[in-house]
Amino acid sequence: MGIDIGHFLTEVKKATRGQALPVVDLIAVQTEDPFKVLVATILSARTKDETTAASSKRLFARAQTAEELTELSEEELQKLIYPVGFYKNKAGYLKKLPEALKEFKGVVPETMTELLRLPGVGRKTANLVLSIAFKKPAICVDTHVHRIMNIWGYVETATPLKTEMALREKLPEEFWIPVNSLLVSLGQSICRPVSPRCSECPLEKECPQLGITPRKATLKAKKNTPSYRYISWNVNGIRAVEKKGFIDIVQELNPDVIGLQETKAQPEQLSESLKNIPGYTSYWYSAQRKGYSGVAFYSKHEPLQVIYGIGAEEFDCEGRVITLEFADHYLATIYFPNSADQLKRLDYKLRFNRALLAFFQKLEKEKAVILCGDFNVAHKEIDLKNPKSNVKNAGFTPEERAWMDEFLEAGYTDTFRLFNQDPENYSWWSYRFSARSKNIGWRIDYFCVSENGQKRIVNAEILPEVMGSDHCPVLLDFKQ
Incomplete structure (x- = not known):
């Protein structure tokens, strides 16, 4: 018998309330500018949110538009975005971005096919931009979403791409946009890749826990001890x-x-x-x-x-x-x-x-x-x-x-x-x-x-x- 996905995601939302928003969501709250969302999303790949946020802030202080981005050399871009993961590669993508956007009259396109033609943009980045910047139905599937959906038994897939395709067929559209933020927060805090803290999860008694070994403490840590x-x-x-x-x-x-x-x-x-x-x-x-x-x-x-x-x-x-x-x-x-x-x-x-x-x-x-x-x-x-x-x-x-x-x-x-x-x-x-x-x-x-x-x-x-x-x-x- 399958899980009630609406109930599961509602419980996750309660459990992760008060946690820091993933950085791309945070930038979307601060601005509706698709260009900034796109750039922040490119920077965020394989990088901690705190590092992405700091690097994005430095970069946007110098360049808030594609036109302003052209005024920065690749070496300057490297210094501004360091130490995001693969910062040299990402600086190269950003340097090429203004020229690539000319095909779309200088603005960030609103379709998956067009976004995938931009430097440094894969399906995950494109889905994030579509959902966060343009509020279009899109499912961003990163490793957390892929892993947790399989732990729950909601899908049975081998790769994030296959998970995305399966969720497009099965997941109610009302959850398409929020699912990434919710499961990233859950995956970073409770449902960790190694030794998940199942005892701290509100879904502990309902979750199928497929393919995982929950973390179990034999001696409880002493709380509120200086x-x-x-x-x-x-x-x-x-x-x-x-x-x-x-x-x-x-x-x-x-x-x-x-x-x-x-x-x-x-x-x-x-x-x-x-x-x-x-x-x-x-x-x-x-x-x-x-x-x-x-x-x-x-x-x-x-x-x-x-x-x-x-x-x-x-x-x-x-x-x-x-x-x-x-x-x-x-x-x-x-x-x-x-x-x-x-x-x-x-x-x-x-x-x-x-x-x-x-x-x-x-x-x-x-x-x-x-x-x-x-x-x-x-x-x-x-x-x-x-x-x-x-x-x-x-x-x-x-x-x-x-x-x-x-x-x-x-x-x-x-x-x-x-x-x-x-x-x-x-x-x-x-x-x-x-x-x-x-x-x-x-x-x-x-x-x-x-x-x-x-x-x-x-x-x-x-x-x-x-x-x-x-x-x-x-x-x-x-x-x-």
Whole structure:
């Protein structure tokens, strides 16, 4: 028996009320100008809404019409719209747009066929422009709409295009325009691509939940507890992730402290914007070898001291550990060595592991210790997609997993597993074979807390929806 789509969308509207509008909808509220809607929609592809909004504002301050757009060079356009995704390609599309619009007497056309002739415009963009700018019946199907409609069993389709065609046949026309905004909001907040928060959804008891594994907490996070929000993220190159909106991501996540790993940069190679994110002080520890390893912190709170390394030159030359000391706890960001191909660095990693634990066991005698970072090990079979085929591979060797056992037996808590015992929760995915979209991953990023700080653990999560690296951030809320 099928679902009542009207009821489902009404419940979604209630559940997402008060959330920020998708950026194209927001621009439509502010202006009915089809040109601005078109440009904002082109910019929004593969880009966070906050980044699109800021870039659109900068661009429209210089060019509010196609004619004014012709006065800007492609290089100027790149600077104005940076750091939207694929900003160089999009600057090229915008540069060509005024000439392309001449075919339509300089105005944005109102049909799908004509819109698809414009540079940078695909079906999703065209449908958004038709529905938002011209209020014409059109169904914009992005990955959220495609995914959720299949989870609900309302359609059974393999691609967004097939979903659009199926919805044109089945979805009542009154829902054509609002469906994208509603399901994007739902997909970004509750019905996430990985570990959807079904327990928070008003449709939990009615939804067929086809093809998904709901997120289940084994220990409820403590609500309304004053706490520090700490985030850890292996960025796999800070200069690369800067181009993908890193500063906007930090400001959106708004942590008290964020620890980074694998920064791959020397301080002199960093932009002033990276060094000085408003509200934060940054601390950097780079490897002697350029373009390798490296860790960093951004902190809203001034530490009592900053400790660089663990006092062992064999490891400290690779820039793997920074520790911040606060009044009642230590917080360290760590980039553990990778055992490498053919396990040629396994012995080095195990020596690092032992030296690291000894270093922090001394500190935990004074106050609680929080260790975060890329541990480069999946501890249990539940922590990676294909355990059987990886037993002898770096990151899942018996030796590395045995050390993780020893580490936890020494009194440290793997905070994520306090709250979530479900499989298929990963923090790293290979760039190959579309591993992230298929959720073929490993959980190798952790927050671990010493025994004398365990009662202060409020919540721990993985944030797979945050893009920009082959790792995603992980989060800890720690009682003040």
